[in-house]
Amino acid sequence: MSTEKRVAVITGSYKGLGFEIAKKLANFDNIQVIITGRDTAKGLEAREKLAQQGQEVDYIPLDVTDNQSVEEFVVALRKQYGRADILVNNAGVNPGREPEESSLLTAKLDTVLSTFHVNTLGPLRVSQALIPLMKEHNYGRIVNVSTEMASLNFISDDFYPLAPSYRLSKIALNGLAALLAKELKGTNILVNSYSPGWMKTDIGGEHAPLTAEEGAETAVYLATLPDGGSQGGFFAEIRKFGGPFPLPW
Numbered sequence: 001m002s003t004e005k006r007v008a009v010i011t012g013s014y015k016g017l018g019f020e021i022a023k024k025l026a027n028f029d030n031i032q033v034i035i036t037g038r039d040t041a042k043g044l045e046a047r048e049k050l051a052q053q054g055q056e057v058d059y060i061p062l063d064v065t066d067n068q069s070v071e072e073f074v075v076a077l078r079k080q081y082g083r084a085d086i087l088v089n090n091a092g093v094n095p096g097r098e099p100e101e102s103s104l105l106t107a108k109l110d111t112v113l114s115t116f117h118v119n120t121l122g123p124l125r126v127s128q129a130l131i132p133l134m135k136e137h138n139y140g141r142i143v144n145v146s147t148e149m150a151s152l153n154f155i156s157d158d159f160y161p162l163a164p165s166y167r168l169s170k171i172a173l174n175g176l177a178a179l180l181a182k183e184l185k186g187t188n189i190l191v192n193s194y195s196p197g198w199m200k201t202d203i204g205g206e207h208a209p210l211t212a213e214e215g216a217e218t219a220v221y222l223a224t225l226p227d228g229g230s231q232g233g234f235f236a237e238i239r240k241f242g243g244p245f246p247l248p249w
């Protein structure tokens, strides 16, 4: 089967920011949203929740750390839709609240590694799997969900927790966006990173000033960039600056 609509894949999207991005993209008539995640019951529940609001999205299982899961996802996507146009690399973990994460001297290397597996290698794995499909239709928009905490320019003076595993993994995620953008320069596949701001989600906690719905705005902007739009940029959340605002890497 194939579809004329643009197919948008959002990783880790049955809750939190990913769910809000899915919800916003589902408002576009020409976009078919695919919710993904590693818990099928939660995925189907999220799909049902949107169906009750009149939004027809699909759910396909996807664990970004698992080669087999990604391979099966691509097979299912090809069979059901025959294309992939938008990828939002949203799935993430933040072990920053662990006491040993307050210092690089105590951070556990196993934790650094497991965080990289989800936050950095996951986006690389899924990008490698979906970019060939994007090339088939000469269209792609890849959005990496990063954080201001990964801006090397700000690190020496910022007030955020040290959180070494999280920060290092997101610095590398930004590097992935920059390198992919370099490799894809001149094509119609645009790759950008953004910081959604501090949001009330399982990762952000209840004291965060923003909602996930607010944090989703910039993802939608980057996922629907016109041809010739930003390639290899790093953006702050639109709400903070009243419009697209580039951050220094």
Ligand SMILES: NC(=O)c1ccc[n+]([C@@H]2O[C@H](COP(=O)([O-])OP(=O)(O)OC[C@H]3O[C@@H](n4cnc5c(N)ncnc54)[C@H](OP(=O)(O)O)[C@@H]3O)[C@@H](O)[C@H]2O)c1
Pocket (backbone or CB within 6 Å): 011, 012, 013, 014, 015, 016, 017, 018, 037, 038, 039, 062, 063, 064, 065, 089, 090, 091, 092, 093, 094, 118, 122, 145, 146, 147, 148, 195, 196, 197, 198, 199, 200, 201, 202, 203, 204, 205, 208, 212
């Ligand atoms: N909240 C903030 O203040 C904030 C600020 C800056 C950036 N971010 C970024 O925003 C993104 C979304 O986080 P959130 O705040 O919405 O937190 P969240 O509600 O905890 O969402 C994280 C999502 O990632 C999924 N996930 C984790 N490991 C996965 C894997 N191996 N495969 C597929 N999905 C996986 C989780 O699914 P499970 O339930 O199955 O684990 C969950 O759906 C993350 O990349 C985070 O770093 C958040």
